[in-house]
Amino acid sequence: xxxxxxxxxxxxxxxxxxxxxxxxxxxxxxxxxxxxxxxxxxxxxxxxxxxxxxxxxxxxxxxxxxxxxxxxxxxxxxxxxxxxxxxxxxxxxxxxxxxxxxxxxxxxxxxxxxxxxxxxxxxxxxxxxxxxxxxxxxxxxxxxxxxxxxxxxxxxxxxxxxxxxxxxxxxxxxxxxxxxxxxxxxxxxxxxxxxxxxxxxxxxxxxxxxxxxxxxxxxxxxxxxxxxxxxxxxxxxxxxxxxxxxxxxxxxxxxxxxxxxxxxxxxxxxxxxxxxxxxxxxxxxxxxxxxxxxxxxxxxxxxxxxxxxxxxxxxxxxxxxxxxxxxxxxxxxxxxxxxxxxxxxxxxxxxxxxxxxxxxxxxxxxxxxxxxxxxxxxxxxxxxxxxxxxxxxxxxxxxxxxxxxxxxxxxxxxxxxxxxxxxxxxxxxxxxxxxxxxxxxxxxxxxxxxxxxxxxxxxxxxxxxxxxxxxxxxxx
Amino acid sequence: xxxxxxxxxxxxxxxxxxxxxxxxxxxxxxxxxxxxxxxxxxxxxxxxxxxxxxxxxxxxxxxxxxxxxxxxxxxxxxxxxxxxxxxxxxxxxxxxxxxxxxxxxxxxxxxxxxxxxxxxxxxxxxxxxxxxxxxxxxxxxxxxxxxxxxxxxxxxxxxxxxxxxxxxxxxxxxxxxxxxxxxxxxxxxxxxxxxxxxxxxxxxxxxxxxxxxxxxxxxxxxxxxxxxxxxxxxxxxxxxxxxxxxxxxxxxxxxxxxxxxxxxxxxxxxxxxxxxxxxxxxxxxxxxxxxxxxxxxxxxxxxxxxxxxxxxxxxxxxxxxxxxxxxxxxxxxxxxxxxxxxxxxxxxxxxxxxxxxxxxxxxxxxxxxxxxxxxxxxxxxxxxxxxxxxxxxxxxxxxxxxxxxxxxxxxxxxxxxxxxxxxxxxxxxxxxxxxxxxxxxxxxxxxxxxxxxxxxxxxxxxxxxxxxxxxxxxxxxxx
Numbered sequence: 001x002x003x004x005x006x007x008x009x010x011x012x013x014x015x016x017x018x019x020x021x022x023x024x025x026x027x028x029x030x031x032x033x034x035x036x037x038x039x040x041x042x043x044x045x046x047x048x049x050x051x052x053x054x055x056x057x058x059x060x061x062x063x064x065x066x067x068x069x070x071x072x073x074x075x076x077x078x079x080x081x082x083x084x085x086x087x088x089x090x091x092x093x094x095x096x097x098x099x100x101x102x103x104x105x106x107x108x109x110x111x112x113x114x115x116x117x118x119x120x121x122x123x124x125x126x127x128x129x130x131x132x133x134x135x136x137x138x139x140x141x142x143x144x145x146x147x148x149x150x151x152x153x154x155x156x157x158x159x160x161x162x163x164x165x166x167x168x169x170x171x172x173x174x175x176x177x178x179x180x181x182x183x184x185x186x187x188x189x190x191x192x193x194x195x196x197x198x199x200x201x202x203x204x205x206x207x208x209x210x211x212x213x214x215x216x217x218x219x220x221x222x223x224x225x226x227x228x229x230x231x232x233x234x235x236x237x238x239x240x241x242x243x244x245x246x247x248x249x250x251x252x253x254x255x256x257x258x259x260x261x262x263x264x265x266x267x268x269x270x271x272x273x274x275x276x277x278x279x280x281x282x283x284x285x286x287x288x289x290x291x292x293x294x295x296x297x298x299x300x301x302x303x304x305x306x307x308x309x310x311x312x313x314x315x316x317x318x319x320x321x322x323x324x325x326x327x328x329x330x331x332x333x334x335x336x337x338x339x340x341x342x343x344x345x346x347x348x349x350x351x352x353x354x355x356x357x358x359x360x361x362x363x364x365x366x367x368x369x370x371x372x373x374x375x376x377x378x379x380x381x382x383x384x385x386x387x388x389x390x391x392x393x394x395x396x397x398x399x400x401x402x403x404x405x406x407x408x409x410x411x412x413x414x415x416x417x418x419x420x421x422x423x424x425x426x427x428x429x430x431x432x433x434x435x436x437x438x439x440x441x442x443x444x445x446x447x448x449x450x451x452x453x454x455x456x457x458x459x460x461x462x463x464x465x466x467x468x469x470x471x472x473x474x475x476x
Numbered sequence: 477x478x479x480x481x482x483x484x485x486x487x488x489x490x491x492x493x494x495x496x497x498x499x500x501x502x503x504x505x506x507x508x509x510x511x512x513x514x515x516x517x518x519x520x521x522x523x524x525x526x527x528x529x530x531x532x533x534x535x536x537x538x539x540x541x542x543x544x545x546x547x548x549x550x551x552x553x554x555x556x557x558x559x560x561x562x563x564x565x566x567x568x569x570x571x572x573x574x575x576x577x578x579x580x581x582x583x584x585x586x587x588x589x590x591x592x593x594x595x596x597x598x599x600x601x602x603x604x605x606x607x608x609x610x611x612x613x614x615x616x617x618x619x620x621x622x623x624x625x626x627x628x629x630x631x632x633x634x635x636x637x638x639x640x641x642x643x644x645x646x647x648x649x650x651x652x653x654x655x656x657x658x659x660x661x662x663x664x665x666x667x668x669x670x671x672x673x674x675x676x677x678x679x680x681x682x683x684x685x686x687x688x689x690x691x692x693x694x695x696x697x698x699x700x701x702x703x704x705x706x707x708x709x710x711x712x713x714x715x716x717x718x719x720x721x722x723x724x725x726x727x728x729x730x731x732x733x734x735x736x737x738x739x740x741x742x743x744x745x746x747x748x749x750x751x752x753x754x755x756x757x758x759x760x761x762x763x764x765x766x767x768x769x770x771x772x773x774x775x776x777x778x779x780x781x782x783x784x785x786x787x788x789x790x791x792x793x794x795x796x797x798x799x800x801x802x803x804x805x806x807x808x809x810x811x812x813x814x815x816x817x818x819x820x821x822x823x824x825x826x827x828x829x830x831x832x833x834x835x836x837x838x839x840x841x842x843x844x845x846x847x848x849x850x851x852x853x854x855x856x857x858x859x860x861x862x863x864x865x866x867x868x869x870x871x872x873x874x875x876x877x878x879x880x881x882x883x884x885x886x887x888x889x890x891x892x893x894x895x896x897x898x899x900x901x902x903x904x905x906x907x908x909x910x911x912x913x914x915x916x917x918x919x920x921x922x923x924x925x926x927x928x929x930x931x932x933x934x935x936x937x938x939x940x941x942x943x944x945x946x947x948x949x950x951x952x953x954x955x
Contacts, residue, residue: 004922005922005925005926008922008923008926009926009929009930012926012927012929012930013930013933016930016933016934017934020934020937020938024938147482147483148482148943150482151482152943157937157938158937158943159943161937161938161939161940161942161943162941162943164938164939165887165889165890
């Protein structure tokens, strides 16, 4: 009886722990990355893995690499991932797949880092992916975290227990719902649609000019730092896997210290691996400040340029198996086509929405369509005329706003620019018994970020009723 | 080493396994207890060991000397040596600065000015507890109630026994010392009840006390920013904070000792259900109140020297008890309030009659009245200074302004959880007093029991206040 009781209690504890540990896990986007990685590795072998920090996951888009190299790749980049933890993450990844090439993103921040609370916190994303039974995880955790933090590293329940009031105990899926309107996510790549602000942009207008400074505070890669790089490379090499070290574009590159890149190159030479500094190739892929989301991270458009260039480099320098007959590759190809269509297709088309929407009492739409033809947008609203307003519609008008994506703000008409609008505007008065409302807007913008439609009353300030917002308009 | 720390979570399982490996070999077991206790104590500061070893040596030798002396005068001289040594250490380490300040301030009353200065002295953790424990040993030998031990290992282990070393219960040698001469067999029932007590103690400390402490600290550290309602909330919270903090420590101490086969005395007995202050002190910090009764009140004459002396003795005992808690006027006032009320209770009627279920007043009324008085006294106990306590008392019924709960340091959900926990605690105390929690737990079906254990464990993990290097010390460590 006692044995059964002890066994039962232990079982309760273990089951309870597993449940609560899951419930208390943060719903960070890296959960999407690791779950997708495991899922893909279950289906097929992943031949190329990108490792590194946010510089990696914002720069290298696997679906573009797959298309260019006929391979299957995945981006395991994680926020602020330290070089000293990259070998651990890589070792864990090898449990799931047998890659042929590892691309390691390295820059000053991933090699010479201050262990702030924030940086330590970011390491937990990658550490959560690594099995708690890993002896290497134990050793690394001991080095990086204090005694008080140690259990928290192993247990999201302990780590996040203070936020109990915000935890959903019924929904154990910790995948983050990403806003398609702001980011594109696939195979660990996270491309942002935002563009660096004009204010920041002005600081880096001459970012293409290589300005080598060799002052007394040069960043030398030696001792512990060199060993960390060597450790990551050796983990791959010992498994018979090729390694490529890359540094992604960074607007601050010339302002930090170009000497670092020479140091990194010599370290890579000594370890007999290739090094590609993408900061040396801005002209090759026509990188502009509009390709950055901030001073050191590329946005989706920059990521596409870099990925295409890197794909070409990999094709030229590495002999990867051709996988274009695999189902996983076909799916990647479909995703790639969709991606290009969504973000790069400037062709005309129609967008329609069949949902009912009430703008104001008795003013209800049943259908909406947007037609793009060249530089002309025609928006059509079907209204339900069976619901008549007793007071009539006199003085009412519909306003239509077309907001372009951030990188197309410069394509706005002069009229919008002069009025400091971040959209194109059109308006149509509303008559009694009118069932179809149309509005024609002429603009050079190619991609719509958002369409906003609402009622207003002439001579009065403000919106009347509700606004209809449509995000992410894609034309068929 | 704190019971609610990772260090202890690693220390205790190792100690526990070693303990039961050598449990049948008395000397080896006592060596392990002594070494373990010294490691536990030295975790704060190894220099503290010097004091405890010195105190142990003095009382071990004096105990023998008293026993071996035929002359009462010499016995008394030895007793005085022990008293001077132990109380001298206590006064030096705990009260030096208080007496210096009081001395300077009293001269200021007569117009004399001295430059203020203070000694740079660290207060050794738990000195008030083990000093009282060793004193009781020597006094009992002097009174002829206890035979001194010749086994220094057992005596040193008795003084330093780590479960109760730093915050009691203050054990009497007659109860605890003989247990160091017995070996124990592992008893599953004892082990289980010990672990349950430990878990419950941790729950009270980490889930209730440390949560309530956030509000209490917020208000009491910034009294000028708050008004009556906040003072009342913070003081009621403090009443439960200190109860959960201290009784939680006692539960852990008793629980740990029990897993080793040792029995420590009960220290709390549902104090907030007391119907008078006299009754309160039968239920609150029992090991200290009985110590003061036996070693201060009775030597002062107890109730044998007339009515006035009884009142005076009672008042002195409580004022000294206040001073024992801390070297500050606020603690003396706290003790004096309790002393004064007890004198009033003694003077104005047989409270067995008044406070029992009579026609005029319900038991609930007196329980509430007692709780109110206790809470009022807690204001002085918790306030950071005498002027703070006066400010709070003066503004206790000032209901101007009013702030949101959030501004008291907790989120809304945390605040409501605190209230629920207080209600649950009172409910638990009521059930425990009436039926015995352990007895009740053992009577329910196994599945339900296991679920209860699981809920306790996970309640501590989920709702406990810990992390971010903020393992908080137990309040009574400072005394």
